[in-house]
């Protein structure tokens with residue numbers, strides 16, 4: 001193997017998403033089957049021992065692409081030279097915690113991590129925030145990294161995108177491989193808006209194929225938007241393997257590009273497109289080319305979509321204002 005390994009930093013490495021993610025990264029699914037990787041795992045002190053156990057298992061897989069594993073509880077060490085950073089570790093909401101408390105607790109994680117990325121990561125750093133509230137955590141990290149181009153900070157809505165693909169496939173009987181141009185707009189929360197109006201199902205407009213606004217409003221949108229809660233209810237724990245899968249999809253697409261004639265969804269810094277306030281990290285339809293996401297331009301937004309996009313963006317604005325009030329951005 002002559003190629004220099006890509007440094008991939010994963011935070012929350014000892015958590016359930018970490019466990020589903022690390023083996024796939026090490027086997028080449030994140031970046032490509034010919035790209036060697038070095039893993040840097042960041043955990044809090046209580047998580048270090050479990051992370052060491054996972055590293056032992058990674059060793060035991062003898063992955064040809066895995067060129068080393070470092071484990072630390074110091075963000076300055078974990079992000080040193082990082083080319084890709086997956087920010088998974090976050091503070092979950094616990095009993096009695098208000099929304100402001102949750103944002104503040106996560107600010108205490110994502111602000112120093114953003115600063116460590118600013119000070120120590122490689123020039124080509126790409127950041128994906130998975131830990132919730134993902135969009136606003138990404139905003140906090142991005143604001144703490146003024147020397148890194150803002151567009152390198154992204155938030156994960158690919159899981160929502162994949163959930164929407166699957167629901168549409170079930171409804172229409174058309175395989176997911178023949179569904180394109182779906183969009184998740186807004187926040188990775190229950191206000192998100194999965195939009196089929198530009199989607200194609202076996203080459204035909206999805207909304208016309210469905211011809212059922214009631215199903216969209218009463219079944220499809222809530223099923224996708226509340227899927228995270230449904231998984232927690234069923235499993236007693238939040239989605240892990242599907243979240244790890246979406247993180248793999250997000251970064252693989254970012255690095256290797258979207259297929260011709262299709263797009264995906266990602267939380268990216270708004271440039272004001274579609275009336276989304278500039279600077280918010282909101283989900284958009286995006287293409288990826290040459291290692292860059294670009295917001296798909298020129299889509300007609302009907303009244304049904306406009307109201308739902310605006311509602312989710314309003315929630316993002318409220319979260320932004322709350323973290324601004326807390327001095328986190």
Ligand SMILES: NC(=O)c1ccc[n+]([C@@H]2O[C@H](COP(=O)([O-])OP(=O)(O)OC[C@H]3O[C@@H](n4cnc5c(N)ncnc54)[C@H](O)[C@@H]3O)[C@@H](O)[C@H]2O)c1
Pocket residue numbers: 011012013014015016017018042043044046047088089090091092109129130131132133134156157159160188238239240243
């Ligand atoms: N965006 C999405 O689509 C999506 C989907 C599923 C889950 N999530 C979110 O991902 C996050 C992780 O989920 P999980 O199931 O792996 O949780 P988990 O509780 O199993 O693991 C989280 C890990 O993060 C670690 N951690 C906490 N603070 C840290 C810090 N400051 N630095 C490094 N590590 C830290 C913890 O020790 C723990 O090992 C949660 O916030 C969850 O809500 C997001």
Ligand SMILES: O=C(O)C[C@H](O)C(=O)O
Pocket residue numbers: 132159227228229231238239243
């Ligand atoms: O962790 C959660 O609250 C749910 C998660 O974001 C998901 O969409 O599965």
